[in-house]
Amino acid sequence: MTRVRQRTASERTPPSSKQLMSPFQTFAARLVRPVSLSAQTRHLEFEISGTTRFGFVAGQWLSFKTNKPDGEEITRAYSIASPPGEDSRFALCLNRVQDGFMSNYLCDMKAGDEISCQGPFGDFILRPPLRDTVFIATGTGIAPFRSMLHWLLDDSVRHQDKQLWLLFGNRTEVDIYYHEEFLALAARHPNVHYLPTLSRSAPEWGGLRGYVQEHVPAIVQGRTDMHAYICGLDKMIKANRELLKGLGWDRKSILYEKYD
Numbered sequence: 001m002t003r004v005r006q007r008t009a010s011e012r013t014p015p016s017s018k019q020l021m022s023p024f025q026t027f028a029a030r031l032v033r034p035v036s037l038s039a040q041t042r043h044l045e046f047e048i049s050g051t052t053r054f055g056f057v058a059g060q061w062l063s064f065k066t067n068k069p070d071g072e073e074i075t076r077a078y079s080i081a082s083p084p085g086e087d088s089r090f091a092l093c094l095n096r097v098q099d100g101f102m103s104n105y106l107c108d109m110k111a112g113d114e115i116s117c118q119g120p121f122g123d124f125i126l127r128p129p130l131r132d133t134v135f136i137a138t139g140t141g142i143a144p145f146r147s148m149l150h151w152l153l154d155d156s157v158r159h160q161d162k163q164l165w166l167l168f169g170n171r172t173e174v175d176i177y178y179h180e181e182f183l184a185l186a187a188r189h190p191n192v193h194y195l196p197t198l199s200r201s202a203p204e205w206g207g208l209r210g211y212v213q214e215h216v217p218a219i220v221q222g223r224t225d226m227h228a229y230i231c232g233l234d235k236m237i238k239a240n241r242e243l244l245k246g247l248g249w250d251r252k253s254i255l256y257e258k259y260d
């Protein structure tokens with residue numbers, strides 16, 4: 001699996017509000033570096049033309065716009081997969097959807113190509129004060145959590161040694177995007193618990209097996225004073241929300257972003 005470059009600490013400081021671009025401004029994003037995360041999935045690093053700094057909050061998304069060959073305009077949302085930084089860069093983590101136009105268009109882009117986008121949008125962002133938190137993702141639903149975790153862990157004032165679980169579900173081991181990176185984060189931060197789980201694991205897989213929701217009760221251990229952030233496809237989000245509500249959680253403690 002290809003390694004993804006980590007930003008330095010100075011690149012990860014969030015911008016002040018006066019440097020934020022207007023979310024309704026359309027800008028051109030130039031692909032700087034495409035990285036294959038698996039056969040169908042890419043990590044794409046973009047740079048926004050005409051600005052030195054791009055402000056957003058970890059967890060937000062951008063709206064990408066292009067035209068199909070018949071001229072029809074198409075827009076699609078993609079979560080930002082990198083933490084806020086001091087520059088005009090951001091990254092996406094996306095997979096090819098069968099017969100989908102935008103996902104394949106973005107995955108086919110070459111370094112130097114440009115695409116139009118607007119944003120940042122969305123309120124799937126960390127709610128203060130930070131609590132012990134479980135982040136639950138499947139597939140490319142990992143994108144906002146990569147942004148949030150790097151931002152939080154960059155500064156102990158932000159994460160305050162709260163216990164942070166990352167429960168990440170995929171089918172097989174090759175589908176675990178950013179695996180080495182999350183292992184390294186967990187090794188550096190005793191308060192980070194990285195739990196990849198596989199639904200179609202090989203016999204030699206030594207980690208968790210099954211769907212993400214099967215592991216949530218063991219993480220929360222009867223507690224209802226935590227936050228859960230969930231990101232991915234509707235079915236998985238529903239299963240986890242129902243489970244947590246059944247465990248007595250207040251719905252305000254369960255935040256989610258649906259991709260479909």
Ligand SMILES: Cc1cc2nc3c(=O)[nH]c(=O)nc-3n(C[C@H](O)[C@H](O)[C@H](O)COP(=O)(O)OP(=O)(O)OC[C@H]3O[C@@H](n4cnc5c(N)ncnc54)[C@H](O)[C@@H]3O)c2cc1C
Pocket residue numbers: 061076077078079080092093094095097098099100101102103104140141143233257258259260
């Ligand atoms: C707020 C938000 C953030 C998102 N962030 C990301 C992200 O970070 N990474 C990412 O890969 N995607 C993300 N998505 C999904 C993305 O916006 C597109 O829906 C997806 O890439 C498909 O677009 P398309 O034009 O290729 O296919 P479409 O033409 O829209 O869809 C083709 C077919 O695939 C189905 N489909 C649509 N989306 C998916 C999907 N995700 N998985 C399986 N089947 C699907 C559709 O129902 C349709 O039948 C996000 C969606 C939202 C709403």
